[in-house]
Amino acid sequence: MGSFGKFGVSVCMILVCVMNVLNAANEGDDSRLEAYSKLRKVIGTIENHYVDELTLNEIIDKAIDGMLNNLDAHSAYLTTKKYDELKIQTSGEFGGIGIQISIKDGALTIVSPIDGTPGAKAGLKNGDIILKIDSQSTLNIAIDDAVNLMRGKPGSKVKLTIVRKNEQKPLIFDITRDVINVESVRAKRIDETDLLYVRVSSFDRKVSSRVREELKKAKWAKGIILDLRSNPGGLLNQAVELSDLFLSSGVIVSQKGRDVNENIEFTASKNSAYEAMPMVVLINGGSASASEIVAGALQDHKRAIVVGENSFGKGSVQVVLPLDKGEGLRLTIARYYLPSGRTIQALGIKPDILVYPGAVPNDDGSFSIKESELKQHLQGELQKIEDKPKVEDEDNKDKITQKMLWNDIQLKSAVDALKTWSVIAPSNTDAKKVQKVRS
Known part of the structure; x- marks a missing residue:
């Protein structure tokens, strides 16, 4: 977890630690002795010659800040103010x-x-x-x-x-x-289908329970579209629990770092109520971290079709380690690995079906003619269709309308993929199994 976190060393004591190491160094510690000596000389030079007068505490704070920023994009030194702001951010x-x-x-x-x-x-x-x-x-x-x-x-x-x-x-x-103050889960019915659309915008503390609630309410659903587009991630345990809703066995994700105590494997529990429900996951370049864990786990287990664009590629694990006086370190301690052993870091999740964003192309302006437009076409069947009352679009608060689908080609592609799944399914056995478990 890092020596600062374990011993609660304040930044003011780092120089003292350096001096202690220098005094206690043995002949076999020449390289460490040289490195600590360099640090001491740099700090002393800044303290004595920098254009503006800086206290030792200010120099040490800046040194730690620069050190953490140069490790990777996610590690950081948290002053008391920044630590408090982080707590505000995670409160939602x-x-x-x-x-x-x-x-x-x-x-x-x-x-x-x-x-x-x-x-x-x-x-x-x-x-x-x-x-x-x-x-x-x-x-x-x-x-x-x-x-x-x-x-x-x-x-x-x-x-x-x-x-x-x-x-x-x-x-x-x-x-x-x-x-x-974000509502992280929203669910709607896809108009004119038995498909449930579930949008997860971030992984806060209630994501898995909220998705479970929506699934229980939608007893009519024969397929689900899980939209993780532009979802920046959040809590790891929620990514694991959400994946577990649709998996009944196997690894969901593992994390591995230098410290063997940080090497953890998360596995699916048995008897998932939704393990057989046809499923598509939507991702894009804004899908990161926890979103990539869910999409990658379901993809590796061949449990869902992944549609959209390549995801962001954040596959590292950060922890916040408290220091003295309300300060802290946000430190990268491990990487995530998917069930197949592949990493997310800098690579992201590659969709099974690549679809760029935008509206569905139409053929406005092109010339075509149909049977119904011919002068002597047969009238009978057409009359039956035209006599049926037209159903106007209802309030789209609780459903995804056809107009919305035509304005979102990625979502339209996801719906088409699920419809294809139902067409080529050998039987309704899986669907009946799902309904039996859920009822």
Whole structure:
């Protein structure tokens, strides 16, 4: 777990530790002695010659901050203020614009905007690069500092300068902050089908129980579309529990690190009520971490068809280790591995069916003629169809309408995949099995 976390060493004592190591070093510790000596000389030089006067505590804080930032994009030194802000973030309610960010290829990148938040409503997209926050450049900025700049009092404004793929010049977004309190699970029926659409926007503490509730209510469902697009992840145990709803055996995910005590394997429990239900998982470039664990586990077990775009590729495990005086370290301690043994880190999940976002293409403007348009076509059957009362679209609060499907080609492809599944299924045995278990 790291010596700082185990012993609660304050940052003020690090220099003391260095001196103790120097004093206790033996002949076999020449390389360590040299390294610690270098650190002591650098700290002393900064303390004596830097243009602005800095206290020893300030120098040590900056040294630790730089050290953690240079390990990887997710490790960080948490001052008391940053530690408190992290607690606010994980509580599920805070003032901000509602986007998840990461450092990708050296740039501050939007992993995903969260459904229903100011960022999503303003039109921010996963993959957008944040060039400026208000007037401050994001070059070499730490993630925590960027988050702090974008957070603020609800009702206040923040301006983001965005670089977007295929756009010739930067885009400017003036966004009004709001209280971010996200409903992580929403479920709807796909109109004119027996298919259940479940949208999971993030993995908070109640995701698996909420999805289970929706499945129990939808006793009519003969298939499920699990939408994890632009889901930045969250709690590992919720990813495991959600996967477990649809698996009855085998490994879901494992994590491996330097410390053997951090090597853990998570497996599915028996008697899943939904192990035979036809299933499609939707992902895109904003699907990260816990989302990738769920999609990857179901894909490896050939339990679901994965549709969409390649996912983000965050396959590392972070823990927060408390220090003294309310400070802490967020430290990467392990990597995730899927049931097949493949890693998510930097690779992501490759969909079984690659579908880019957008509306379903139509043939407006093209010429065609049908039997019903011929002068002498047979009238009888057509009359029967035309005499049937037309059912208008109902309020789409509780369902995905056909219009919505035609505006979302990825979701339309998922529906088509499930319909194909039902057509080629050899029998209704599996469906009956599911209904029996659920009733």
